[in-house]
Amino acid sequence: MTQQEENQRLGIVVSGSLNKGVEVKLDSSASIEDIAVGRFVTIEGQKRRFFGMITDVSLGLIDQKLALTPPDVSDPFIAEVLTGTSTFGALHVSPTLAIGGDVATLLEGPQPVKTVPSHFSVVNLASQRDVELVFGKEDKERFWIGNPLDMETKICLDLPELVKRSNGIFGKSGTGKTFFTRMLLIGMLQKSNAVNLIFDMHNEYGWEGSSEEGQRKVKALKQLFPSNVAVFTLDEESSRRRGVSTDFVVRISYDEIEPEDIVLLRQTLNLTEPAVETVHRMHRRFGKNWLQNTLALKDAEEIKELLKELDIHESTFQNLKRGLATIRRLPFIEPHAPTNAVRGILEHLDRGMNVVLEFGRYRDITAYVLVANMLARRIYAQYQERMEKAMAENTAPPTPLVITIEEAHRFLDSQAASQTIFGTIAREMRKYNVTLLVIDQRPSGIDDEVMSQIGTKIAFHLDNERDIDSVLAGVSGKSELKSVLSKLESKQQALIFGHAVPVPVVVRMREYGSAESYKGFIPREEAEAGKQAEKDIEELWE
Amino acid sequence: MERVGEVIEASTTEFVAQCYELYQLPPLGSLVKTRDLPVELYGIVYNAATTSLEPGRRPIARGKDEATEEEIYRSSPQLLKLLRSEFNALVVGHRQGDRLYHHLPPQPARIHSFVYLCSPEEVNEFGQSFDFLNILINAHLPVPTEELVAASLRQMSQAYEDRRGFLVAAGKELAILLGGNLNQLKAILGRIRQ
Numbered sequence A: 001m002t003q004q005e006e007n008q009r010l011g012i013v014v015s016g017s018l019n020k021g022v023e024v025k026l027d028s029s030a031s032i033e034d035i036a037v038g039r040f041v042t043i044e045g046q047k048r049r050f051f052g053m054i055t056d057v058s059l060g061l062i063d064q065k066l067a068l069t070p071p072d073v074s075d076p077f078i079a080e081v082l083t084g085t086s087t088f089g090a091l092h093v094s095p096t097l098a099i100g101g102d103v104a105t106l107l108e109g110p111q112p113v114k115t116v117p118s119h120f121s122v123v124n125l126a127s128q129r130d131v132e133l134v135f136g137k138e139d140k141e142r143f144w145i146g147n148p149l150d151m152e153t154k155i156c157l158d159l160p161e162l163v164k165r166s167n168g169i170f171g172k173s174g175t176g177k178t179f180f181t182r183m184l185l186i187g188m189l190q191k192s193n194a195v196n197l198i199f200d201m202h203n204e205y206g207w208e209g210s211s212e213e214g215q216r217k218v219k220a221l222k223q224l225f226p227s228n229v230a231v232f233t234l235d236e237e238s239s240r241r242r243g244v245s246t247d248f249v250v251r252i253s254y255d256e257i258e259p260e261d262i263v264l265l266r267q268t269l270n271l272t273e274p275a276v277e278t279v280h281r282m283h284r285r286f287g288k289n290w291l292q293n294t295l296a297l298k299d300a301e302e303i304k305e306l307l308k309e310l311d312i313h314e315s316t317f318q319n320l321k322r323g324l325a326t327i328r329r330l331p332f333i334e335p336h337a338p339t340n341a342v343r344g345i346l347e348h349l350d351r352g353m354n355v356v357l358e359f360g361r362y363r364d365i366t367a368y369v370l371v372a373n374m375l376a377r378r379i380y381a382q383y384q385e386r387m388e389k390a391m392a393e394n395t396a397p398p399t400p401l402v403i404t405i406e407e408a409h410r411f412l413d414s415q416a417a418s419q420t421i422f423g424t425i426a427r428e429m430r431k432y433n434v435t436l437l438v439i440d441q442r443p444s445g446i447d448d449e450v451m452s453q454i455g456t457k458i459a460f461h462l463d464n465e466r467d468i469d470s471v472l473a474g475v476s477g478k479s480e481l482k483s484v485l486s487k488l489e490s491k492q493q494a495l496i497f498g499h500a501v502p503v504p505v506v507v508r509m510r511e512y513g514s515a516e517s518y519k520g521f522i523p524r525e526e527a528e529a530g531k532q533a534e535k536d537i538e539e540l541w542e
Numbered sequence B: 001m002e003r004v005g006e007v008i009e010a011s012t013t014e015f016v017a018q019c020y021e022l023y024q025l026p027p028l029g030s031l032v033k034t035r036d037l038p039v040e041l042y043g044i045v046y047n048a049a050t051t052s053l054e055p056g057r058r059p060i061a062r063g064k065d066e067a068t069e070e071e072i073y074r075s076s077p078q079l080l081k082l083l084r085s086e087f088n089a090l091v092v093g094h095r096q097g098d099r100l101y102h103h104l105p106p107q108p109a110r111i112h113s114f115v116y117l118c119s120p121e122e123v124n125e126f127g128q129s130f131d132f133l134n135i136l137i138n139a140h141l142p143v144p145t146e147e148l149v150a151a152s153l154r155q156m157s158q159a160y161e162d163r164r165g166f167l168v169a170a171g172k173e174l175a176i177l178l179g180g181n182l183n184q185l186k187a188i189l190g191r192i193r194q
């Protein structure tokens, strides 16, 4: 970039307020059509430099009569005279940080602003240096995720900071959530000091999945980081067919399923309220073997007897049985499983391995919700125990854990959020060293309180008004961000805001999926660690 | 520098100069100056007239038997002495020492000051600031303002290599000055469009 581009002047501040941002009158030499919302600018105030984002672009007229009797702009002379004078472009800018100028920003870096730049302060496009100053350079904690609009500068996320809170990735289907999540997971397994447990509904994160066009195969975590990633599968056959190298076949015993898991499935299993109550009664009656015992009830007399004793209506019981039969039909559920998945996962996590659990063919929501909730609940309980022990005995706490779930609204709608483990994790923040990475295309389905606990939100294109509102709820400068969010490209672009970024930022996501891109994700030292490793990696590019 | 006349009437805001030769008038809108030091006055020619020397006596038509206009003057040479050409200039600035000011001088011009047409270099220097446009627009003159403004800008633009650039810049200044008067702006732009 040339020096001139570095200081590309846009215009001057003409009015504004701290709450609403400032209005900038565009110089007549700057073409309004080249300016996109979401771009960063700096404002040269008298005492300090401000850093902010363009959140709206508008056209102004000095005299409204011009709109009624438009001048002859087919005459280039007249058009040139009038641009920037009688007619002018205006930008709305939300200055959010002060970068340099006063002592605090010199010593401590960018600071939140508490004032606005004075009248007629000059507004420039932010330079590479400015953006770098604000977002930091790629380093051992900061991971490069993409670039700001129309700039080559890298936008980096501070991953240890990111995983301190639960985070959310939202966007319509096909906007790039999965591609970005793969990338973020790669970053996290290298730089976040946390381990990941991924409930991989569509078999996309462990081993190669195809890109949307159906042609190109896209590598996933275990292929790039074989020594850091374990693939667990619920569907051994499917994994084998797809050539996945798996580490563990997950089986679930009847006695691992608790009433809470069924409650969550109420809707998908079509259970009535009394049927749900019946589950609890069965549990009270049979203890941890309640499911097996309930399913085993065959004898009509015996059933009648029991129903009477427990005060359960016959139709309610039938309703429940139909629901439970759906669960029994899931092939990975057995009366007595040979392995213990929870222990398997924990053992891997404890060794610093990241675990991807793929669902194979069992992609329906019943299986997903059941398994994710059940495993997460028990793993969380373990974390809770260890954390409390560590506190009491003053020993090292367990490695922070990030649990990734898709279709998050299924676990976190306002009804489920109060009952599921995921609602608890989201609300408790990082109390027990566990946070969530939720992925969802319908964020309006997620409970408001859970939404408000999400630290950093990565919002791809959304077109439903309610989804946009729920993603932006409680954010300062909401209406400005809304106009930015609704103008995102339909793919590979997201607005990121919240805990882990100093200012909201529109990011053009880093490219993922080409041989070149994989090379960029694997740190050089590691790639050069051994000849064999290098050879393995080379094979990946083929 | 070409001498075009001599001041015969002067006030703070304008002066009237008589030409030495009949019809040797500087063009409408051109930049002229007086040179009685220490203050030199700049004016823009806004009006010109050729009239009878004796007030109250109007010339009469004489060409009935002549074939061309020149022959009228040839057969009555005294006519050149009975008529005179004079022009009015609006004061738009002055020079004191080596500084150029785009506002009114402390004193009006003196009678019999010589009046010169400014050289292109001087016009170029003067046109670096458009402050004079404000004076032109706000003066109450017998000529339509848009005609005068357009004429002066067309004249001045000839002193610039980038004529169009000069006119666009002047147009932008006018667009701001005439923010509330769109019709006048359009009229001027129509007269200077390139």
Ligand SMILES: Nc1ncnc2c1ncn2[C@@H]1O[C@H](COP(=O)(O)OP(=O)(O)O)[C@@H](O)[C@H]1O
Pocket: A171, A172, A173, A174, A175, A176, A177, A178, A179, A180, A210, A211, A212, A213, A491, A492, A509, A510, A511, A512, A513
């Ligand atoms: N970072 C990226 N690099 C390359 N291609 C991408 C990227 N993000 C999205 N795409 C393209 O967009 C398509 C949809 O992305 P995907 O992540 O599957 O969407 P979602 O999970 O939101 O439905 C991908 O198949 C790919 O072609």
Ligand SMILES: [Mg+2]
Pocket: A174, A177, A178
């Ligand atoms: Mg997806």
